[in-house]
Amino acid sequence: MDVAGYPIRIHPPTASRPYHQIVYRVDGERRVTSGGRTIKTAMDKAATIAARLAADADQARHTVSEFLDAWEDPDRPRPSPWSPKHAAGVRWVLAKRVRPAIGHLTCQELRRRDIQRVVDSAPTPGEGARVRRVLGTALRWGHRHGYLVTAPDRLIGDVHWSGQREVLAHEQGTDPLWVPPDEIPSHNDVAELYKAMAGLCRKGEPTPLAVLVAAYSGVRLGELRALRGSDVDTRRRLIRVTRQVTEVDGVPTPGSPKGRKVRTTVYPPTTPGGIKLSALIVRRARAAGSGLMFPAPRGGFWSATNFYSRRFHPAADAAGWPRAESGRLLWTWHDLRHVFASHYLWDLGATPADVSTAAGHSTVDITLRIYGTRQAGALDRLGALG
Structure with missing residues (x-):
């Protein structure tokens, strides 16, 4: 029979072959495929093949x-x-x-x-x-x-990774994403990192300020590397995050922020440690203008490798940030975002929805899972009820 004007044959099932067979030709080459058990299924599949032939889109012989x-x-x-x-x-x-x-x-x-x-x-x-x-x-x-x-x-459809996996237990009342408060740098730890980095940099280099901006506005490192002075509203103490820098084949490249979602976050006039953050940002934003807030020493974007090896890791060691027995730093740059979120949630009493928006989490559920799944004193509070 012809299907949509194309010579496509549908052969009925036989005793040895319980499925219909669809036979057609592409560029003179004979093709055979299964058409299913019912004539309706076979006709539907033949119509699909005819549509592909009509579009001259049969490319199945390619590798x-x-x-x-x-x-x-x-x-x-x-x-x-x-x-x-x-x-x-x-x-x-x-x-x-x-x-x-x-x-x-x-x-x-x-x-x-x-x-x-x-x-x-x-x-x-x-x-x-x-x-x-x-x-x-x-x-x-x-x-x-x-x-x-x-x-x-x-x-x-039914393909999933089937390698060996280890299922780890976690304590009741917590979530695998949960970050315990005692595993987040303190405000004093942040201040020490800022001072240590300032001691490593040449006079006037703005990089140390990035420590405070990360810790008290929640801007990610890639977003900080792309941040411009014009992205900062110093009067309202707002930072507009519209792009980030990522490494593409080893080259720092600007692009859309995480999830292709722009956002606005805030920063306080003064840090909990007493550093006048707003004044520092005003001065830096005016100097940067439409240029980068935190350029590399020779201009342009910091590469992640250079930033970590030449600024963050030396400053973390100088500030006394702890290392594991393996030599790995127990706190990473990303932990500065935890400082921001936990400070606004628990110290200042902000709502999870507001913190989620400023931090750029995909949902407020993520914010709650990271910071709000367990509070100290649960057993004491329950015991007091009896």
């Missing part, structure tokens, strides 16, 4: 690597352009996990077991989920554009 090249192509039409960081992450996943395992296969040879093998090659559940997300997006695009004969849900 998986060629299909991925087309999907990665920055010039192909897409709803919104990939950020440099996202593009670099996709390239890494494809180069390290996908292409070595299945890049040589033709698209029409691709099977669920091949996808499972790729996902299981990841060393951790989180990395496996990342590989699965990238593959899922690629497969859906490939099916729409004729590279894949098999529907993406059949290829990846």
Whole structure:
């Protein structure tokens, strides 16, 4: 029979083959695929094949690597352009996990077991989920554009990382994301880091101020590296976060902030340690103008590697920040964000919703899970009720 004007044949099931068979030709080459048990299923699938043929989109003879090249192509039409960081992450996943395992296969040879093998090659559940997300997006695009004969849900729908995992118990009343208050730097620890970094820098270098801005406005390091003087409203003590710097192939590159969500956060006139933060920010923002608030010593963006090795780690050691037996710092730069959130939540009594908005958390639930899942004295309070 003809389907949508194309010579596509549907053969009925036989005693030895309980499924319909769909037979068609592409560029003179005979193709055969299963059509399912019912004639309706077979007709629906034949119509899908005809639509792909009509669009001249049957690309199933290409290799998986060629299909991925087309999907990665920055010039192909897409709803919104990939950020440099996202593009670099996709390239890494494809180069390290996908292409070595299945890049040589033709698209029409691709099977669920091949996808499972790729996902299981990841060393951790989180990395496996990342590989699965990238593959899922690629497969859906490939099916729409004729590279894949098999529907993406059949290829990846039931595929999940199946390596060895260790399930760790945590104490009742806490959450795996919870950060205990005694694991957050104190206000004195922040002040010591600020002073130590000032001692490492040349006179006039603004980098030490970044310590206080991170600790009392919650701006992430990548956002601080991209922050301009014009992003600061010194009259209202507001900071507008509109971009961040990430490393793309080792090069500091500005782009959209995390989650592509701009936000506004606040900072206090004076830190709990008595440092006049507002006055320092006013002076620096005026000097920076539309330029960077915290440029590298030679101008331009700090690279993350240089910032940590030349400023943060030496300053943390000079400030007496603790290290584990392995030599790793127990507090990281990111812990300064914990100072901000816990200070506003517990010291100043701000609502979780307001702190979540200023910190740039995806939901207020994340804020509560990190900072509000357990309060000291729960057993004492319950005991007092009896």
